Amino acid sequence: MFYSFTGKDANEVWSKATSELMSEQNITTPSRSGNNIELLHALIHIEDPTQRWTTNRVPPISIGFALAELIWILFGSKDAKVINYWNPSLPRFSGISDQYHGAYGYRIRHNFQIDQLERAYLTLKNNTDSRQVVISIWDPKIDSPDNQGQPVNQDIPCNICSLLKVRNNKLEWTQIMRSNDILLGLPYNLIQFTSLQEVIAGWLDVDIGSYTHYSDSLHLYCRDLEKVGISNDLKILNKDSLFLGKEECFYNVNEIYKRMMKIAYNDNISEDELYEISELDSNSSAYRNIMYIITLYVADRKGFKLLSERILKKCTNELFVFLWRNWKGEK
Template identity: 45%
Template sequence: MFRVFEGRTANEVWRKVAIAFRSGEGAVQSSRAGQTREILHSAMSISDPTQRWATSRQPPINIAFAIAEIVWIIIGRNDSAFLNYFNRQLHKYAGHGDTYHGAYGHRFRYHLGIDQLERAYQVLKAKPDSRQVVLQIWDGRSDLPDSSGKEASTDIPCNIVSILKVRGGKLEWMQILRSNDVYRGLPYNLVQFTTLQEIVAGWLGLELGEYNQISNSLHVYEKDLEYISGPSSDQRAINVDSLAFPKEESDEYFNELAHNIETIIDQRVTAKELVSMVRESNLTQSFRNMLAILCAEGARRRLQQDVINNIMNECTNPVYNYLYECWLLRLGINRILRPNNI
């Protein structure tokens, strides 16, 4: 039977999952990385995918990394340096090479010799009632273990397929995962694929439908169990930005943001230049808000904490401000948010 978790927001669903595990649900299951508690065959449903942030997770998520990963995926990249700058621990889980084997965006746009996102857009534009728009991430040729059980890579994709349907003028999204780590994976997975849903809906000029997800192995490593509960987040920490734009505009914005990230990770660029980058950006506000988070983190990593406020004062999205404030507090850095940006 399915274990179902439903809510309006990702945070509501996250809290229900966390409560289930903290209440003792799940069977003990060994794995290559340690013992877990596992719920088999879980299903999740989020009725408002724009509210995609698990704000109750403690410690808080790395929002700059999450935003950089969105850009990395939609552009179709698989280079490790782009992401490693924002998450210095990533290589421990995904490998030490110049590229990541299971990069979702690269799988969507290049790996199979076809740009699946582009084709999905074309098909649903021409035939909205199609039931054949399935985006493949898993590739048995590259991902199945060998006959002895040896893994093909340290970075085998946990997300294996996305299924898109248009119903009632809304884009419905179904995501299927073979394996889903509640602490390290789930909060980021919800951000990744609800964002893709919103982007593609914008390309098609559609409203957002529900986001649904099947996690065949929903699990928590026992060493992480203490981290999956947290206090309720500030109810004012909502996402007010839309990333739904016509395809030409959307592509332009994401390409520019990717170029900005290349500048941010270049250590020759000064923190003062990062402030100017945000203030002088011609990006629309929702993308400028993402840029502000990325530049603030770039300033922090340059040990120029005094300019973080100058950058973050340009950010108007309450949930971004809240999550970045939580991230700084996690790192022992105090920053006072403006009341209207909480």
């Protein structure tokens, strides 16, 4: 079978794919993590990748974790302590370790002794028509199963590679995945790689084209069948833009990640310190809003109620505010 889901935004394609998958509940497939329902060979196509947020996912996505993970990826980190702060349950899925084996950002920027984001940028800047830009994540030397067919690590990357092309002055992006959990993975994968698409389009100063996402196994574990649902599609648009020049982009990414490290490695951070951390000195409202939501998560986790309210009022992205309140159950 082959499945195809096309839509204007992430909400539309996620809803279509989830509805199709849920209709297959009577057909289960075994796996090492339990039985699941599965769509083999699923193609997802998003016309406007800037509308990357699945606001209609039930349960709601964690906006704090999603944005922290995006910065963690862009920085090229594999530091488990940092990203675990924004998702304490992550070790249950990726294993207990100081460094995550399959960290996408590290794979993209360091694993192959080359910064693949930089090489992709330089290639497309100097040869716009190139068909050879492939950003590799899968490393067969360290990711392939052992001779008995068993995983060599708990954190084996689900993403294989990204294919980038510029056509009609637009950056087109194709993402290839070997395995994709429609509840726990897909909404975040769409955020991760459409964001990378917008970031590199900014470096190249070209428009953002469409986003195509191939999942060879799009699935949902049977234990999660009662958890997943589709809420009404609210038309709140993402108006923030990650479209910046390369130097300005990395100034923001590096500064935010430095502050994330300060938070993750300081258990006794005060309200005053956290408020100071939340104020990013940047001309980009998009990155300022990212910093606000990342620190809002921390303030909420520490029980700094007044500070949480203060930071939330500073965020100018209406969609981020909605997603935060939705996650907190404040609708």
